[in-house]
Amino acid sequence: MNLNHIKSSTLLEIDNLSLSFQMYKGFVEQQQLEVISNLSVTVHSGEILAIVGSSGSGKSLLAHAILGILPENATIKGTLRYKDRILTSSYQEELRGEKLALVPQSVSYLDPLMKISGQVIGHKDKSKRKLALKNIFKRLELEEKTENMFPFQLSGGMARRVLVATAVIGDAELIIADEPTPGMQTDQALEALAIFRKLADEGKGIILITHDIDLALNFADNVAIFYAGTTLEITPPKDFLDGEHALRHPYSKALYRAMPQNGFTPLAGLQPYAGTITKGCPFAPRCAECMEQCKKEIPPMRKLRDGYVRCYYAT
Numbered sequence: 001m002n003l004n005h006i007k008s009s010t011l012l013e014i015d016n017l018s019l020s021f022q023m024y025k026g027f028v029e030q031q032q033l034e035v036i037s038n039l040s041v042t043v044h045s046g047e048i049l050a051i052v053g054s055s056g057s058g059k060s061l062l063a064h065a066i067l068g069i070l071p072e073n074a075t076i077k078g079t080l081r082y083k084d085r086i087l088t089s090s091y092q093e094e095l096r097g098e099k100l101a102l103v104p105q106s107v108s109y110l111d112p113l114m115k116i117s118g119q120v121i122g123h124k125d126k127s128k129r130k131l132a133l134k135n136i137f138k139r140l141e142l143e144e145k146t147e148n149m150f151p152f153q154l155s156g157g158m159a160r161r162v163l164v165a166t167a168v169i170g171d172a173e174l175i176i177a178d179e180p181t182p183g184m185q186t187d188q189a190l191e192a193l194a195i196f197r198k199l200a201d202e203g204k205g206i207i208l209i210t211h212d213i214d215l216a217l218n219f220a221d222n223v224a225i226f227y228a229g230t231t232l233e234i235t236p237p238k239d240f241l242d243g244e245h246a247l248r249h250p251y252s253k254a255l256y257r258a259m260p261q262n263g264f265t266p267l268a269g270l271q272p273y274a275g276t277i278t279k280g281c282p283f284a285p286r287c288a289e290c291m292e293q294c295k296k297e298i299p300p301m302r303k304l305r306d307g308y309v310r311c312y313y314a315t
């Protein structure tokens with residue numbers, strides 16, 4: 001859906017990212033708990049990249065790693081580049097809240113002691129943003145009186161719409177929306193996504209983390225499928241609509257079959273817990289196509305048709 005008149009350039013490049021937590025095992029002994037492993041993903045200007053995957057697959061931690069807001073006991077390996085510059089912590093600090101914006105997954109990110117208008121508008125370009133706020137609130141069906149409320153007076157769905165407004169009001173070039181729509185009514189969720197789409201069409205980059213595959217398919221340019229801390233496939237949405245034969249990874253095909261319109265077929269077994277992830281493909285224990293090689297190692301991403309996959313078997 002990239003507009004032709006915008007020259008699409010790489011905004012964010014993540015190469016071989018691994019993330020682990022230093023955890024206590026008993027009182028003295030410590031262990032490294034790896035929750036993201038060898039993850040590579042790229043976001044271009046003009047692109048909405050949707051990230052879908054089950055709970056605990058590392059989606060929010062990826063968002064926090066990009067923004068540099070991980071807990072102290074987290075260690076990362078690999079490289080993150082923003083506009084061709086390594087994302088060091090000082091570069092992240094410079095970009096955060098300015099060029100990089102987050103719609104956090106939890107509404108507890110709102111400041112409980114500050115009126116909504118102040119939180120959304122922030123400290124820069126106040127008069128310009130005041131006008132923009134009126135427009136965005138209207139689009140997201142937030143009444144004018146919301147501006148003067150405090151977070152505790154908002155319902156969950158209202159708070160999420162406020163978080164979306166806060167992220168889109170500024171001049172961010174890359175917006176990471178971590179589950180922006182739960183609690184919203186369908187028309188409000190569609191409107192929020194339409195705002196992201198418009199921003200992408202104007203040349204911004206959007207990472208949309210969501211459990212709602214249908215929403216992702218309607219608005220995204222590419223869909224990254226996460227499982228147990230890594231990306232197993234990146235696909236254009238049309239392949240999800242064309243049917244399971246068009247998808248590449250056995251896990252993506254299982255996700256497809258689990259969608260309500262495709263029969264709601266559940267997949268037996270569970271995603272492995274962080275810390276129990278072994279060397280091979282994390283999906284191997286649940287995969288009907290699993291070969292010996294898959295248990296030993298997971299292959300790097302390879303291009304397959306107009307998407308990417310990490311799987312020996314996929315054709």
Ligand SMILES: Nc1ncnc2c1ncn2[C@@H]1O[C@H](COP(=O)(O)OP(=O)(O)OP(=O)(O)O)[C@@H](O)[C@H]1O
Pocket residue numbers: 021033035053054055056057058059060061062071105273274
């Ligand atoms: N501070 C932490 N210390 C240790 N482990 C953590 C910490 N934060 C998250 N984890 C673990 O990392 C894994 C990934 O968590 P993350 O929040 O990124 O998942 P997610 O894909 O965003 O899930 P959801 O869809 O439920 O939001 C989980 O197993 C979680 O328990």
Ligand code: NI
Pocket residue numbers: 059060061105178
């Ligand atoms: Ni999350």
